[in-house]
Amino acid sequence: MSTSPPADTKRYLPWVVAIVMFMETLDTTIVNTAVPAMAESLQVQPLSLKAVVASYILSLAVFIPVSGWMADRFGTRRVFFSAVSLFTAASLLCGLSLNAPMLVAARLLQGAGAAMMMPVGRLAIIRTFSKAELLGAMNFVVMPALVGPLLGPTLGGLIVHFASWRVIFWVNLPVGLLALWMISRYLPDYHADAPRPLDTVGFVLFGSGVALLSWLLEIFGEHRLDLTSAGVLLLVALGLLGAYGLHASHSAWPLLKLALFRIRTFRISVGGGFVTRIGLGGMPFLLPLLYQVGLGRPAWQSGLLMMPAAAAAMTTKTMTQPILKTLGYRRVLVANTVLIGLTIGGFSLVDAATPVPAIVGLALSQGFFNSLQFSSMNTLAYADVEGPDTSMASTLASSMQQLSMSFGLAAGSLVAAWFLGEVPQTDRAQVTSALHHAFLTLAAITVLSSASFWGLRRGDGEAVSRGTSGKVVEQSA
Incomplete structure (x- = not known):
């Protein structure tokens, strides 16, 4: 109760x-x-x-x-x-x-x-x-x-x-x-x-599978494992997660209720958000490399150049609801995902000659679009989830978000390692050029992820953006 x-x-x-x-x-x-x-x-x-x-x-x-x-x-x-x-x-x-x-x-x-x-x-x-x-x-x-x-x-x-x-x-x-x-x-x-009773079998299957997958993503690019070993462990992780999927489909009380993905708005928000976060998740890894290794700025200046995005994100919250109320979730998520990709790609134009105000402006834009994106995805996920499933929906969304963060860092590491290759870190011009290609790759991934939101309909999320529904869960005395 x-x-x-x-x-x-x-x-x-x-x-x-x-x-x-x-x-x-x-x-x-x-x-x-x-x-x-x-x-x-x-x-x-x-x-x-x-x-x-x-x-x-x-x-x-x-x-x-x-x-x-x-x-x-x-x-x-x-x-x-x-x-x-x-x-x-x-x-x-x-x-x-x-x-x-x-x-x-x-x-x-x-x-x-x-x-x-x-x-x-x-x-x-x-x-x-x-x-x-x-x-x-x-x-x-x-x-x-x-x-x-x-x-x-x-x-x-x-x-x-x-x-x-x-x-x-x-x-x-x-x-x-x-x-x-x-x-x-x-x-x-x-x-x-x-x-509900604890799904012990599901906990073992999903927990071990997601832990192994997270560990593989964490050490990705460090060459601590040969390709064969990494491939075998990846198959084991995916096998455990697949086994959980089969188990959950036949369990009366699954650890994570995968049937929630049948709710279209939840599926698109969580699934589309997973792909979008891959591009965004690589930015905290790539930006310090660009500022410090590519442009040769000290760490404290690098940190200050990342502050405008945080400031913009904090001030966007008052604008989110009017924007969603006017344009709707579908238009916002499709267009805003593309805009995020464009701002990521914009960092491919930043070099030693770029004025600081231009870098700050780009960071402010990205902070604004990122904030709008996360607010939209995180609230749309619960627009059509009813009271009894809210705890399960929150847990499932959090699990997917944690995995997407690991995938994002791995993606940032991968594209950086791929384009940097044998480039000497003392050659700032070559490092900057390689990182520019990395930004363009993440930008392309992010822009393409906007397609995952095309499945939304015009009125989706109106219960949240316009206030056309009652309580998610009625409070009882």
């Missing part, structure tokens, strides 16, 4: 979830910058600390699918509170780690906590707000996904330069404590009327 939320829930709930999501997305990207400093402090090779990043991603991939079941069984408030507590405590342990194994173990715990935060927080938003109010509320939730990856490398570099790498993890402590206080006051406690 769902309990009545506190009186101030609608006012503060989006901020609670946004704060937690920002902490999570910032942590995901900030750690990469500190790996060299960690390796020096722990007296190990930097490559050996790749497990610090990989362990977190693997933990996320494994535990996200079970988050919906936990929320239905134990309640959104208890699970969200426990997840943030685990993430915060694990952050403390990361900073106190004395060696690499301790750090990896702490990162596993941190990833387990993070896996529960995104889908459960999103579920609380969906069940609290009506479809007419959902777009405005979800705008707060998507901001961290846009801002965190852009601020992470810059903030991480500053912390490592002026303080210890341990501070990178400890910045989560005050944020986590604030979030816990707000959760205890403002987060509603929703339970399923009849909690």
Whole structure:
């Protein structure tokens, strides 16, 4: 049963979830910058600390699918509170780690906590707000996904330069404590009327398959595996996921309800968003290469050049609903995906002679289009999902989003490695030219992904953009 939320829930709930999501997305990207400093402090090779990043991603991939079941069984408030507590405590342990194994173990715990935060927080938003109010509320939730990856490398570099790498993890402590206080006051406690049993077989099949696939994508391009081994492991991962698909089709209580993909708006939003995020996911990898290696700018300038996109993303939320109300989801997603591709391609024109204001203008444009895209995709996914399936839809969408992030980073690594080839990094002109080709490749992928939104119809999503429907889930006393 769902309990009545506190009186101030609608006012503060989006901020609670946004704060937690920002902490999570910032942590995901900030750690990469500190790996060299960690390796020096722990007296190990930097490559050996790749497990610090990989362990977190693997933990996320494994535990996200079970988050919906936990929320239905134990309640959104208890699970969200426990997840943030685990993430915060694990952050403390990361900073106190004395060696690499301790750090990896702490990162596993941190990833387990993070896996529960995104889908459960999103579920609380969906069940609290009506479809007419959902777009405005979800705008707060998507901001961290846009801002965190852009601020992470810059903030991480500053912390490592002026303080210890341990501070990178400890910045989560005050944020986590604030979030816990707000959760205890403002987060509603929703339970399923009849909690379903845990699909243990599905959890093993899907968890192991997605963990193996995520690991392969994480080490992609590092030449740590020969092609034969990588190919065999890829087939094993796909086989496990295929076995889960067969299992889910015959299970009364599947871990992830793949039948939700029969809902056209959910299928197009989540599936199309998966492909679109591949192009977008490579940008945080390619832009620092362009600015620092290609243009020869110091790290702090590179970080500042990525800030305009974050600023534009934060200011776009007030424009999203009027744009969607006027143009509709179909027109916005088809056209905006092309515009994102064009801005990605625009970076192929950036070289040492490009004025800084032109780079800033391009970054601002991309931040605006990215924000509109994520807000549109994330809200359309729930436009036709009814109350009993909201927790499953949130879990499935979060799982696909996590996979798309891994695919995006792998795509960025692949195209960069392909075009850079044997190009000496001391030759800035050749590096810049190679990266230009990489940007054009990601731009083409993104533009082509706009076709995935052609299946939308004119009135799709009007319950969200125009407010033509009632509650997603009625609140009961």
